[in-house]
Amino acid sequence: MRVADLLTASLLMLLSAIVMYDALLLGAGWSGDGPESGFFPFWLAALLAVVSFVLFVQAWRSWSKQPFVSREQSVLVLKVLWPLVGFVLLTDPPGPWSGLGLYVAGAVYLGFYMRWVGRHDWRTVVALATVVPVITFLIFETWFLVPMPKGPIEAWFGY
Amino acid sequence: MGLENLFLGFQVAVTPFNLLIAVVGILLGTVIGVLPGLGGANGVAILLPLTFTMPPTSAIILLTCIYWGALFGGAITSVLFNIPGEPWSVATTFDGYPLAKDGQSGQALTAAFTSSFVGAFFSIVLITLFAPLLAEVALKFGPPEFFAIQLLTFSSFVGLGGGNPLKSLATILIGFILSTVGLDIVTGQLRLTFGFTDLMKGFDFIVAVIGLFGIGEILLSVEEGLRFQGAKTDMNMRVVLDTWKVLPRYYRTFVRSSIIGFWMGFKPGGATPASFMSYAFAKRFSKNPERFGKGELEGVVAPETAAHAAGVAAMLPMITLGIPGSPTAAVMLGGLIIWGLQPGPMLFVDNPDFVWGLIASMYTGNVIGVLIVLAFVPFFAAILRIPFAILTPLIVVICAIGSYAVHNSMIDIWYMVIFGVVGYVFKKLDYPLAPLVLALVLGDMAENALRQSLIMSQGSLAIFLTRPISGVITAVAIFFFVMPLLTPCWRKLRGQPQGKAASVES
Numbered sequence: 240m241r242v243a244d245l246l247t248a249s250l251l252m253l254l255s256a257i258v259m260y261d262a263l264l265l266g267a268g269w270s271g272d273g274p275e276s277g278f279f280p281f282w283l284a285a286l287l288a289v290v291s292f293v294l295f296v297q298a299w300r301s302w303s304k305q306p307f308v309s310r311e312q313s314v315l316v317l318k319v320l321w322p323l324v325g326f327v328l329l330t331d332p333p334g335p336w337s338g339l340g341l342y343v344a345g346a347v348y349l350g351f352y353m354r355w356v357g358r359h360d361w362r363t364v365v366a367l368a369t370v371v372p373v374i375t376f377l378i379f380e381t382w383f384l385v386p387m388p389k390g391p392i393e394a395w396f397g398y
Numbered sequence: 399m400g401l402e403n404l405f406l407g408f409q410v411a412v413t414p415f416n417l418l419i420a421v422v423g424i425l426l427g428t429v430i431g432v433l434p435g436l437g438g439a440n441g442v443a444i445l446l447p448l449t450f451t452m453p454p455t456s457a458i459i460l461l462t463c464i465y466w467g468a469l470f471g472g473a474i475t476s477v478l479f480n481i482p483g484e485p486w487s488v489a490t491t492f493d494g495y496p497l498a499k500d501g502q503s504g505q506a507l508t509a510a511f512t513s514s515f516v517g518a519f520f521s522i523v524l525i526t527l528f529a530p531l532l533a534e535v536a537l538k539f540g541p542p543e544f545f546a547i548q549l550l551t552f553s554s555f556v557g558l559g560g561g562n563p564l565k566s567l568a569t570i571l572i573g574f575i576l577s578t579v580g581l582d583i584v585t586g587q588l589r590l591t592f593g594f595t596d597l598m599k600g601f602d603f604i605v606a607v608i609g610l611f612g613i614g615e616i617l618l619s620v621e622e623g624l625r626f627q628g629a630k631t632d633m634n635m636r637v638v639l640d641t642w643k644v645l646p647r648y649y650r651t652f653v654r655s656s657i658i659g660f661w662m663g664f665k666p667g668g669a670t671p672a673s674f675m676s677y678a679f680a681k682r683f684s685k686n687p688e689r690f691g692k693g694e695l696e697g698v699v700a701p702e703t704a705a706h707a708a709g710v711a712a713m714l715p716m717i718t719l720g721i722p723g724s725p726t727a728a729v730m731l732g733g734l735i736i737w738g739l740q741p742g743p744m745l746f747v748d749n750p751d752f753v754w755g756l757i758a759s760m761y762t763g764n765v766i767g768v769l770i771v772l773a774f775v776p777f778f779a780a781i782l783r784i785p786f787a788i789l790t791p792l793i794v795v796i797c798a799i800g801s802y803a804v805h806n807s808m809i810d811i812w813y814m815v816i817f818g819v820v821g822y823v824f825k826k827l828d829y830p831l832a833p834l835v836l837a838l839v840l841g842d843m844a845e846n847a848l849r850q851s852l853i854m855s856q857g858s859l860a861i862f863l864t865r866p867i868s869g870v871i872t873a874v875a876i877f878f879f880v881m882p883l884l885t886p887c888w889r890k891l892r893g894q895p896q897g898k899a900a901s902v903e904s
Binding site: 240243244247251254257258261262265269272273274275276277278279280283284286287290291293294297307308312315316318319320322323324326327330331333341345348349352353356357358359367371375379383384385386387388 | 447448450451562564565567568571572574575578582584585587589590592613616617620621785786787788790791792794795796798799802803806808811812815818819822823824826827829845848849852853857
């Protein structure tokens with residue numbers, strides 16, 4: 240906990256330094272007709288710098304031996320986190336490549352996760368991974384007209 | 399005057415379409431409240447894009463009903479599974495779960511729902527009476543007064559929030575800083591974009607809510623292992639009626655908790671302390687305090703009444719001042735802006751049908767809500783028996799849809815992931831998330847109020863203290879800000895024992 244607290248406080252100090260730098264470039268003072276653009280961010284960041292410095296000192300003087308996460312916990316958290324990132328990448332990766340779209344990526348993600356973590360049998364996996372995206376597609380795309388990122392398969396169906 | 403307007407409101411709220419919307423909202427909300435990783439705030443945030451095409455009144459009825467439903471849903475998980483979905487249902491688990499283990503889950507749930515209803519109803523009546531008065535006063539407010547109210551809002555997080563006040567202050571500042579990213583509408587300059595076009599749009603608070611509360615919560619809950627163990631329910635009509643016969647005995651607790659809830663609730667972050675405070679009071683005034691924590695019905699009644707009274711009261715500053723009292727109210731405020739309404743006191747003048755429709759729908763929504771949850775508890779409880787490996791990806795996909803729908807942009811899904819990780823780390827380190835979201839929502843308004851005030855005063859901060867109304871509010875705000883410095887010992891005595899009890903129980 241102590242290390243995580245120190246790190247967070249340091250990152251916050253870094254953040255406030257960046258914000259203050261940007262605010263000073265814009266001008267953080269008083270122009271003819273009111274405060275300049277950088278005025279509000281500058282003083283926010285200045286205050287944050289002070290607060291995070293005190294938080295740093297507080298963390299430095301604490302003696303918490305409790306770890307931020309145990310080994311088993313971090314494994315569990317990562318097991319959720321990396322498929323999640325994979326799902327977003329599959330949907331539409333940054334850069335020039337086009338993705339599978341949210342529904343197909345969602346189906347792959349749901350199926351993979353159910354099989355890998357839940358060890359559900361293949362029939363349930365395939366059934367749910369098809370039905371759920373189709374239902375969400377119907378709700379969002381056709382009923383409420385909220386467009387989602389779509390890929391080649393939706394295009395093949397004419398969407 | 400008030401009654402006439404309320405009647406007008408009921409004409410809006412009691413149309414077949416709006417009643418149907420209310421039922422759908424309550425059902426969705428309760429499901430959202432029961433599901434881990436989805437709470438009132440991010441449930442409302444995810445579904446907000448669905449309301450873009452609706453008439454504003456129906457849209458707000460849907461969102462508020464989701465909110466009431468989520469509040470009811472929180473009670474189900476607290477009692478049956480010992481999982482407080484929201485911080486303010488922690489106190490409900492103290493006696494609710496022992497009762498459920500004792501085979502009296504039906505009584506506990508009936509008591510919880512009924513108390514929620516009573517607390518909510520009390521607050522709604524007070525809102526009906528006070529909202530127009532407060533709005534009238536607020537019409538005379540200028541920028542300094544609004545900025546002072548913002549100060550008061552955030553000072554109450556620092557002064558009354560519990561935990562480390564500096565961490566509350568830090569998250570408030572982070573929220574405000576994030577709100578300044580992008581185009582400065584007053585000067586037309588770009589702030590904190592560093593040449594990246596993606597940063598020009600700034601950070602949308604809806605995405606922040608979904609990431610911080612949704613994804614962050616999922617990451618946090620998997621740490622504890624992936625099982626939910628719950629008690630069975632034995633809800634039927636007889637249990638409900640039998641419990642209703644017993645409940646009037648606790649009328650003192652109902653009244654006391656409702657007042658505590660309303661009083662704490664219209665200030666931000668008030669629901670959690672309200673629920674603990676009313677639990678503590680109920681225990682102190684009880685004839686058999688030793689039964690508390692082992693399955694005393696009154697121990698369910700007290701926190702539930704207060705939490706719901708507070709949850710409803712959080713709507714009061716939102717509709718009258720345009721300043722939300724809770725993250726969920728903040729999301730609704732964002733909704734108002736998207737639907738083209740100007741939040742704040744002018745709503746009562748410009749859109750009376752909207753405001754009074756909303757207030758009337760609070761009555762109908764809560765009546766519908768308590769009936770639905772009483773009838774369908776086993777169904778809602780069954781949701782938590784869905785295997786974790788199905789629920790998690792499902793919730794993640796829904797969160798991603800909600801984030802994308804805000805601006806139809808992929809970058810928002812990435813922000814959601816980042817906010818999720820930040821939310822997880824912050825929660826573990828006890829950095830409160832609600833102030834961050836509120837600051838992100840109110841950032842533009844606060845900055846404009848500050849700018850206009852400073853222009854009025856030629857750059858002197860004294861303007862906040864010299865004008866009578868803003869002077870009083872600012873003074874109170876300053877008092878709250880320095881309170882943690884003045885009375886650290888007193889705070890420990892008041893806040894800590896409850897917190898300890900909470901961690902022991904869970």
